[in-house]
Amino acid sequence: MTSSYPSDSAISVRSLHSESNMSLRSTFSLHEEEEDTEPQVFAEQPSVKLCCQLCCNVFKDPVITTCGHTFCRRCALTSDKCPVDAAKLTVVVNNIAVAEQIGELFIHCKYGCRAVGMAGKPGAYEVDPLGCPFTIKLSTRKEHEASCDYRPVRCPNNPSCPPLLTMNLEAHLKECEHIKCPHSKYGCTFIGNQDTYETHLEVCKFEGLKEFLQQTDDRFHEMQLTLAQKDQDIAFLRSMLGKLSEKLDQLEKNLELKFDVLDENQSKLSEDLMEFRRDASMLNDELSHINARLNMGILGSYDPQQIFKCKGTFVGHQGPVWCLCVYSTGDLLFSGSSDKTIKVWDTCTTYKCQKTLEGHDGIVLALCIQGNRLYSGSADCTIIVWDIQTLQKVNTIRAHDNPVCTLVSSHNMLFSGSLKAIKVWDIVGTELKLKKELTGLNHWVRALVASQNHLYSGSYQTIKIWDIRSLECVHVLQTSGGSVYSIAVTNHHIVCGTYENLIHVWDIESKEQVRTLTGHVGTVYALAVISTPDQTKVFSASYDRSLRVWSMDNMICTQTLLRHQGSVTALAVSRGRLFSGAVDSTVKVWTC
Structure with missing residues (x-):
């Protein structure tokens, strides 16, 4: 120019x-x-x-x-x-x-x-x-x-005011009719001239709070900085968790390969297995620590009362534990195992086995309590009725032509699931009288849950909802992920675990699927619910040897529990406590 x-x-x-x-x-x-x-x-x-x-x-x-x-x-x-x-x-x-x-x-x-x-x-x-x-x-x-005093500027109160020179700005501000309250960012709507501005400050409800508001702004800024740092920490921990999970998966794959050559080199495989267990134990401890820190970042403030910890282990079975049932009136826990027995545990004081119930000729797959009666289902196709007061067998029924996979009771009826069938039994004293057989099921019925007036049954990629009074199917939910192995019902959701590691969630009213929860790397064998007035938690047990705690408020995993040395197959809850049974032949109790 x-x-x-x-x-x-x-x-x-x-x-x-x-x-x-x-x-x-x-x-x-x-x-x-x-x-x-x-x-x-x-x-x-x-x-x-x-x-x-x-x-x-x-x-x-x-x-x-x-x-x-x-x-x-x-x-x-x-x-x-x-x-x-x-x-x-x-x-x-x-x-x-x-x-x-x-x-x-x-x-x-x-x-x-x-x-x-x-x-x-x-x-x-x-x-x-x-x-x-x-x-x-x-x-x-x-x-x-x-x-420069001659530099053009705009009125800071209102861009619509005519352009000013810097030297005239101070005089203009004294006469400007668009002066805003200094607390306008907090919601004060005052706009006026210098005289009304000074009068306004004397009565402005924010003026007396200005120090508090400034402190709040400063604290909010600090919290934003803290939140940004936590986000970075979470990203770092997620990265570490992913690497540890990959390493753990690789170790498990190596273990499976070593089992394939067990007959050829038993001695060498035993040494490798011991080494793997030492490494896996170290990884599990580190993984638990990282999960706890990750949960603290996700949940905001750390509340130790919401973290479940293993408080004890029941040892006594000679084979995998497949089912659990709690008799809360007497503080008794019943566990069924591949060793064909049912053990009765004291959950109140000693955590010791009170008695071993023998009577089945096959694996005990299902347990259920109605009143003072314990019902057990087995691979021997029978249901045995036990008196809880005396812990004696009072009746044996040939129930199915195939193993009895699951049992549940409601409305003075007992429901038993087997291959492509659910049988409904009227409970009359120590007798079970067949009332009806529910058919139209496409595979093994491994999951049965009774809630209010409905029965929920799970088979291959299907959940059927039955009216307990009419015993008619009133709704069918289609799933993915193979056979349904577990079902849980909360006040607002229907939850199921599948063969292919997935947990599906439906809205209980609309029957619309709202979420699929992922995280397990093995079949989800069991689900359990603990509800309080403030929140609902769902627990999942898996082939991957872990238990996961899910918050149903935001559908996220808040904790991963790693203590079992084998697949976790069964869950039961009582008085805020969680019991888990596993292929490692033990039962563990978890509390906050």
């Missing part, structure tokens, strides 16, 4: 060079026309030595070329030949001396200049007698203009 000056006190010059002669013009510009975006009006004529021979303007970013002449950097880079000796132009070094001389030139403040509409010179400027009267060094221009 070029600039011209009609007065003697402020002259803008522009140089004109030719091969034989150099003459000064009356205007100069510090920048090239296409780049200069601000007025450049010099107080005195710059020396011709400070003018570029290519663009005829005062040097901008002067550089010395290989021919020894000085040009603007852009001129040197965009021109092919030197106008003096026709040499090819190549930049060598910055001309610091010339740049310092140019910085010492005096110009008028841009707020003391105005545009001149001269023909052919749309970008010309002259001194504005009504503007800033100061002349300043070019090198200090930005410092002066940033604080």
